[in-house]
Amino acid sequence: MGFFQFDANKPNGESxxxxxxxxxxxxxxxxxxxxxxxxxxxxxEQLYQDYKSEGFVVLGFPSNQFKNQEPDDSESxxxxxxxxxxxxxxxxxxxxVNGPNTHPIFKxxxxxxxxxxxxxxxxxxxxxxxxxxxxxxxxxxxxxKPEKLREDIAKALS
Numbered sequence: 001m002g003f004f005q006f007d008a009n010k011p012n013g014e015s016x017x018x019x020x021x022x023x024x025x026x027x028x029x030x031x032x033x034x035x036x037x038x039x040x041x042x043x044x045e046q047l048y049q050d051y052k053s054e055g056f057v058v059l060g061f062p063s064n065q066f067k068n069q070e071p072d073d074s075e076s077x078x079x080x081x082x083x084x085x086x087x088x089x090x091x092x093x094x095x096x097v098n099g100p101n102t103h104p105i106f107k108x109x110x111x112x113x114x115x116x117x118x119x120x121x122x123x124x125x126x127x128x129x130x131x132x133x134x135x136x137x138x139x140x141x142x143x144x145k146p147e148k149l150r151e152d153i154a155k156a157l158s
Contacts, residue, residue: 002112002134003028006105008061009093011074016092018105023132024055025156027149028109030097031060032069032124033080040125041085043146047153048089054157055132058089061105063097066124070094097121112136131156 003026004019018026029044048058062077064070070077074093082088095103098121102110109128110119113136127140129152138152 003105003108003130003136004134006108008059008095008103008105011078011091011093013093016090018134021057021059022134024057025051025132025153026130027056027058027153028105028128028130029058029060030063030095030106030121030124030126031091032062032064032066033077033084034069034071035066035124037123037125037142038085040146041087045085045087045089047146047149051153051157056153056157060087060089060091061097061103062091062094063121063124064094065096065098065121069124097126109136109139113139129153129156 004022006018007015009015032038044058062070062074077094078091097106106121110121113128123142125142127144128136129138131137137156140149
């Protein structure tokens with residue numbers, strides 16, 4: 001089952017099983033609207049629009065663990081993402097991606113694909129690509145622009 005065994009809450013608190021995304025290629029991203037990398041929302045949304053008909057989805061997980069760049073509550077964050085960045089891909093409630101309160105999804109992702117800092121998330125906009133079977137196939141640094149993921153996404157979709 002891999003990734004699909006987990007649950008996460010929408011900004012309104014409603015629980016969502018990741019199994020809803022079974023048979024899709026998933027890109028999980030920890031986001032922050034006040035981060036210098038927030039311009040990536042445009043690229044992430046473009047990937048979602050370009051590939052969703054082929055079974056691709058972007059899942060955004062806001063986190064306030066890096067320099068207080070996501071201070072608002074989950075529902076305000078969702079509105080900001082929609083209004084300021086045109087985000088239509090699914091967003092979840094604010095979570096911890098590092099430390100003792102790390103969300104189980106991010107514990108799993110980090111265990112599957114460590115980065116330069118081992119199992120820690122270095123910054124906002126760290127990305128994980130997950131295949132249709134729930135396996136984590138790639139981890140990307142925060143500075144890796146979404147458009148640079150096209151080849152890997154296309155390969156995972158084929």
